[in-house]
Amino acid sequence: MSQQVVIIGGVALGPKAACRFKRLEPESNVIMLDRSPRISYGGCGIPYYVSGEVSEITGLQSTAFHMVRNPEFFRDVKDVDARNETEVTAIDRAAKTVTAKHLPTGREETIPYDKLVLAMGSRPRRLPIAGLDLPGVHTVDSLEAAESIKAAVAAGSVGSVAIIGSGFIGLEMAVAFADMWGLEVTVIELFDQILPGVTGPTLSTMARKHMEEKGVAFRLSEQVARIEGNGKVERVVTDKGVVEADMVIVSVGVVPNAELAKAAGLAVSERGGVLVNEHMRTSDPDIYAGGDCVEVKNLVTGQPMYLPLGSMANRQGRVIGDNLAGGDARFTGVVGSWCVKLFDLGVAGTGLTLAGATRAGFDAVATHITAIDRAHFYPEHGLMSLELVAERGTRRVLGLQGVSVMGDALIGKINTVAAMLPQKPTVSDISNVEVAYSPPFAAAMDILNTVGNAADNILTGQNKGISVTEFAKLWDDADSNVQVIDCRENLQGAPLEAKHPGRWHNIPQGQLRHRLQEVPKDKPVFLMCNTGARSYEALVTLTDAGFTQVVSVEGGMAAVNAAGVDV
Known part of the structure; x- marks a missing residue:
C-alpha cells in the first residue's frame, strides 16, 4: 500500500532516508522540504572549499559520478519531490499535515502525510555578545556562508582572522586560512586547551604545538566580551585583551533545531534535542527524527548525548528509510568517534x-x-x-x-x-x-x-606513570626538587645532564643495576627515555631495589618534545 512521506530537512539525513525508502517502496510518494537554496551537500567539507582543496562549491553537492544533487536531480534520478527554499512553519499531528511556506513568493501550502521525518539539523550557537552582526563576522553553517568567506579572502581584503572556538570546524578553518591563504590567524578559546571535551591536555598540547609551528596563534582561557568595528569588523575584545582582525569566524558549537517538534508536542530533552527510540521514532509513532536535531544514547555511559555528525546522520537515515517501509531497523547508539x-x-x-x-x-x-x-x-x-x-x-x-x-x-x-x-x-x-x-x-x-x-x-601496579602535562608543571616549578634519571645512552642523555646539573642525571638503563647509589631515595625521581619503554624497565629495577618515590614519564622524550616542554 503506497503512502505519502514528508521529510523536513534536505541536507544529510533527509536525502538518505528519502532515497532508501523510495528503493524499498517505489510506488510511495516522498516530499522533501528545506528552507535553504541548496540541498544535500557535505557541510563538513566547507573548510576544504575555503582552503581551495575543493575548487568548486558544487563539489560539495555532487555525487561520486559528478551529478549535482539539486531538486531536479532528486526528481529525475530518485523520484523524490525535493522543494528548496520552502520552510515548514507548523506540524498538525491530529490532522497529519504540515504547513509549508515558499520563501521567495510567500505562498503557503498544507501538505498531508502518512509518515513524517524530522531532519531539521542544527544551527550555530549564538554568543550573548555585541558585534555578531557586523560585516565580516561569519559562522560556518551553509554553502552561502562558505562562498561569502572565500570571496572576501580571495578579494584580498582580509589579512588577519580571529576564530572564536577551537573545536573541529574552528581548527579546520584556522588551517585553511593559514596554510592555503597565508593569513594571520588567532584562535580564541574559553577553555585552557584546544579540542576541549574530546582530548586530554597532553594530546591537546601536542596538537596546539604543531599548529603554532605552522603559524597559528592561540589565546586560551579567554572569554570573548564583544566584537567591535566601524562599519565592519576590526577587533575582538576579550577579558584579557584585544585581537585585531579583518574577519571573525564564530565556531562555538551548534544547537538542535527542535522548535517545530516542541511546538507540535513531541518529547524534547532539556538540552533541546528531539527524543527518539532505537527505531528513530519520536513520541509520535508516525513521526521519525534523526541527525543533528536528536539526542542519541552513549553506548559507553548509557546516558543521552548530543553528537552532530554527518556520518551519524547518514546511518540514521538508512534506519529511518527501512522503518518507513515497515522494517525493524535499529540505531542503538554511539560511542562518539x-x-x-x-x-x-x-x-x-x-x-x-x-x-x-x-x-x-x-x-x-x-x-x-x-x-x-x-x-x-x-x-x-x-x-x-x-x-x-x-x-x-x-x-x-x-x-x-x-x-x-x-x-x-x-x-x-x-x-x-x-x-x-x-x-x-x-x-x-x-x-x-x-x-x-x-x-x-x-x-x-x-x-x-x-x-x-x-x-x-x-x-596492576607494575608501572607508575606520570603524564607529560604533570611532568611539565613539576619541571617548571623551581621548588619541586624534581630529579630526572635519563635512561637513554650517553649520546642522548649527557647533553641534558650538562644543561641541568643537579636536576638531570644520565644513567643508561643497562647500567642502572650497578649505579643504584647514584639515585636519590629521599626525593621524587622521574625516569625518562625516548618513548617510555626503557624507563619502565628502570622503574621495575628501582622498585625491586626498594625505591618508592619513582615514576616513569609516559611517552618519554618523544612526548615531551611533541608537547613543547622546554627541557
Whole structure:
C-alpha cells in the first residue's frame, strides 16, 4: 500500500532516508522540504572549499559520478519531490499535515502525510555578545556562508582572522586560512586547551604545538566580551585583551533545531534535542527524527548525548528509510568517534577522555604512550601518541584518543577500538586484539597492543606513570626538587645532564643495576627515555631495589618534545 512521506530537512539525513525508502517502496510518494537554496551537500567539507582543496562549491553537492544533487536531480534520478527554499512553519499531528511556506513568493501550502521525518539539523550557537552582526563576522553553517568567506579572502581584503572556538570546524578553518591563504590567524578559546571535551591536555598540547609551528596563534582561557568595528569588523575584545582582525569566524558549537517538534508536542530533552527510540521514532509513532536535531544514547555511559555528525546522520537515515517501509531497523547508539586533520597532524578519538570518564562517574585512569607507528627498521615511519582510558577494578576500556603524522594509521587504531567499545572490552582485549601486520604498516607488537599492555601494567601496579602535562608543571616549578634519571645512552642523555646539573642525571638503563647509589631515595625521581619503554624497565629495577618515590614519564622524550616542554 503506497503512502505519502514528508521529510523536513534536505541536507544529510533527509536525502538518505528519502532515497532508501523510495528503493524499498517505489510506488510511495516522498516530499522533501528545506528552507535553504541548496540541498544535500557535505557541510563538513566547507573548510576544504575555503582552503581551495575543493575548487568548486558544487563539489560539495555532487555525487561520486559528478551529478549535482539539486531538486531536479532528486526528481529525475530518485523520484523524490525535493522543494528548496520552502520552510515548514507548523506540524498538525491530529490532522497529519504540515504547513509549508515558499520563501521567495510567500505562498503557503498544507501538505498531508502518512509518515513524517524530522531532519531539521542544527544551527550555530549564538554568543550573548555585541558585534555578531557586523560585516565580516561569519559562522560556518551553509554553502552561502562558505562562498561569502572565500570571496572576501580571495578579494584580498582580509589579512588577519580571529576564530572564536577551537573545536573541529574552528581548527579546520584556522588551517585553511593559514596554510592555503597565508593569513594571520588567532584562535580564541574559553577553555585552557584546544579540542576541549574530546582530548586530554597532553594530546591537546601536542596538537596546539604543531599548529603554532605552522603559524597559528592561540589565546586560551579567554572569554570573548564583544566584537567591535566601524562599519565592519576590526577587533575582538576579550577579558584579557584585544585581537585585531579583518574577519571573525564564530565556531562555538551548534544547537538542535527542535522548535517545530516542541511546538507540535513531541518529547524534547532539556538540552533541546528531539527524543527518539532505537527505531528513530519520536513520541509520535508516525513521526521519525534523526541527525543533528536528536539526542542519541552513549553506548559507553548509557546516558543521552548530543553528537552532530554527518556520518551519524547518514546511518540514521538508512534506519529511518527501512522503518518507513515497515522494517525493524535499529540505531542503538554511539560511542562518539571523531577525527580531524590539522596541517600534517591527524587527531582522532573514540569513547571517553579521562575527564569525561570522571564526570560520568567512572574511577578511571589514562595511559599515554608515544612510539613509532610501524616497524622501526622500515624507512617510512612516524611517531604516534595514544591515550587509553580504562576503569580501575573492572579494567573496562572507556576510550582512546591519539595524534600522529600518519593520520590514516591513527584512524585505523581508533576505529578498531570504536568497533569494540559497545561490547565493553577490557584492557586485556586491547593487549591481544588481532591486527594485520607487515613492516610498512605496523610493528610486530602493534602500538595498539602496546598501549593495552602499558595500561595493564599501570592497573596492576607494575608501572607508575606520570603524564607529560604533570611532568611539565613539576619541571617548571623551581621548588619541586624534581630529579630526572635519563635512561637513554650517553649520546642522548649527557647533553641534558650538562644543561641541568643537579636536576638531570644520565644513567643508561643497562647500567642502572650497578649505579643504584647514584639515585636519590629521599626525593621524587622521574625516569625518562625516548618513548617510555626503557624507563619502565628502570622503574621495575628501582622498585625491586626498594625505591618508592619513582615514576616513569609516559611517552618519554618523544612526548615531551611533541608537547613543547622546554627541557
